[in-house]
Amino acid sequence: MMHDQLRRFSASKQGTVAILFAFLVSILFMFVGMAIDMARLLHVKQIVQASLDAAALAAARRFDEPGISEDEIEKTAKMYFDANVASMSSSLAKLSNFQATPNSATSQVTAAVEIEVPTLFFPAGGSTIRNFELPPKAITEFSQTRIEIAMVLDITGSMLEAASDGRVKLETLKAAAKEFADVLYSGHPRPGYIRVAVVPYSASVNAGAFASLVAGPGSDDCVVERPGTEAYTDAPADGLNRFGRMDALTAWYYSCPASSVTPLSDLSTSGNRAAYDVAIDQLQAVGGTGGHMGIAWGWYVLSNQWSALWGANAGSAPSSNVRKIILLMTDGMFNSAYNNGGLSLPSTLATTPSANGSSPYQALQICKNIKSKGDITIYTVGFATPPEAAELLKSCSGETNFYDASDSNKLVTSFRSIASKLVSLRLSS
Numbered sequence: 001m002m003h004d005q006l007r008r009f010s011a012s013k014q015g016t017v018a019i020l021f022a023f024l025v026s027i028l029f030m031f032v033g034m035a036i037d038m039a040r041l042l043h044v045k046q047i048v049q050a051s052l053d054a055a056a057l058a059a060a061r062r063f064d065e066p067g068i069s070e071d072e073i074e075k076t077a078k079m080y081f082d083a084n085v086a087s088m089s090s091s092l093a094k095l096s097n098f099q100a101t102p103n104s105a106t107s108q109v110t111a112a113v114e115i116e117v118p119t120l121f122f123p124a125g126g127s128t129i130r131n132f133e134l135p136p137k138a139i140t141e142f143s144q145t146r147i148e149i150a151m152v153l154d155i156t157g158s159m160l161e162a163a164s165d166g167r168v169k170l171e172t173l174k175a176a177a178k179e180f181a182d183v184l185y186s187g188h189p190r191p192g193y194i195r196v197a198v199v200p201y202s203a204s205v206n207a208g209a210f211a212s213l214v215a216g217p218g219s220d221d222c223v224v225e226r227p228g229t230e231a232y233t234d235a236p237a238d239g240l241n242r243f244g245r246m247d248a249l250t251a252w253y254y255s256c257p258a259s260s261v262t263p264l265s266d267l268s269t270s271g272n273r274a275a276y277d278v279a280i281d282q283l284q285a286v287g288g289t290g291g292h293m294g295i296a297w298g299w300y301v302l303s304n305q306w307s308a309l310w311g312a313n314a315g316s317a318p319s320s321n322v323r324k325i326i327l328l329m330t331d332g333m334f335n336s337a338y339n340n341g342g343l344s345l346p347s348t349l350a351t352t353p354s355a356n357g358s359s360p361y362q363a364l365q366i367c368k369n370i371k372s373k374g375d376i377t378i379y380t381v382g383f384a385t386p387p388e389a390a391e392l393l394k395s396c397s398g399e400t401n402f403y404d405a406s407d408s409n410k411l412v413t414s415f416r417s418i419a420s421k422l423v424s425l426r427l428s429s
Contacts, residue, residue, distance in 0.1 A: 041117050044093040048115055051084035056111040059100055060144060063107045064188045073102040077111055093117045107144045107190060144189070145426045146322040148264055149196045150298035151177065154330040154383075155257055156202045159285040163384055163408045169331055170285050172408040173383070176415040177280045180327075181267055183419035188268070193426065195266050197301040197314075198279055200259040201294030203287035203336045204246065208260035213237070213309060218245035222256035225293050225362060227339040232296075232365040234303040244339050253336055253344050255287030263301055263314035288344065291334035292363035295396070298326040299370055319375035323425060326376055327418060328396065329411075331383040334359035353392060360392050367396035381405055381414045 059077035062068050077100030085095065094116040101110045159170040177198075184194050199205070204222040207214060211221040214237035223243040225231060230241045237243060246254045259282060267273045300306045302324045307315025316324070333351045336344045341357025349355035353364055370376050380393035381403045394402045403414035 055081035152298040167408040180415040195264040198262040206260035215243040220256040263310040288336035290336040329381040333389040
């Protein structure tokens, strides 16, 4: 009889199913618990990481303040971090050993904190491991971006005309250029973090004292575009790559503007800012519009290949260490060219972008080559320009970076908006 009972028990599957079911439920419960714990862990990590980013960003911005101490920067980081994690329940995580480490030499702030997240489900009771720890620290770094800007400004004869609101366009340009600098330096950046060059252009470019170094002899300090295989590149002006000279006897539409190129300068010093304001105030309008020459010289003042020409204090920094910007402004269609099949008014092709040798054609070749290198961003501003000029500017910079300033107020607003973007770029990269 005992043998029969054992045989019947071994044949029964009800107990086996119950045991298996209980085992599977426990496994399922464990995995669900793990998923919940991991979700909590990731949620905490996201909050803390965002808080560290905000703390480092806010603290690093204070490097711009004259006389700021590292202790004050550390306190700023701690204040921002505490404010950002204040809404997170203390039951979610334990945060300890917050540290903010400023580096004045590099304008960097490293923010770090240790995070411990208690588990709710895993591992099961009896284990000595009851917390997730994120060793050793969550770290974020912030460093300010250096910026170099070439302001390529139209000072052609049409800038003496009045805009639709009655204000002389040249005078509005001067006001816009000064406010542009005001916005750039409103945060009191550290010396060397923002540098600005001014490139006025009309029917030629006045290279000033640099003219004799990049071109042959001439009767003035102005140069026109260079011919040859390097016409649309930033190759140094040496050997056969020298610039052309011109005179009104050879080309009736030639003129030499009185305002010359000013290489990169740090306007955070009072002396340099005063010199900038003087250069802007002294802008004089004359002649036609050789916009391609203006763009080229905007490239040259930002090119590392030209740094030796400009000198140690005015040469451009390596592209890996700086963001480079060309701001190109015009109030009309480019119409003056000399070399490379140069065309100028009254030729009907002088303002045709597809006409080989026209100023628009040469400008687009230069813009294309600038953008292909990838280290310079171009912004363009059309000041009450005709539609064809606006299209040319869009082709040069891309539509996103084109500003349509239909009147004086919009010109000032456009310059201010670009400056604000550059300030944001410097403080958020």
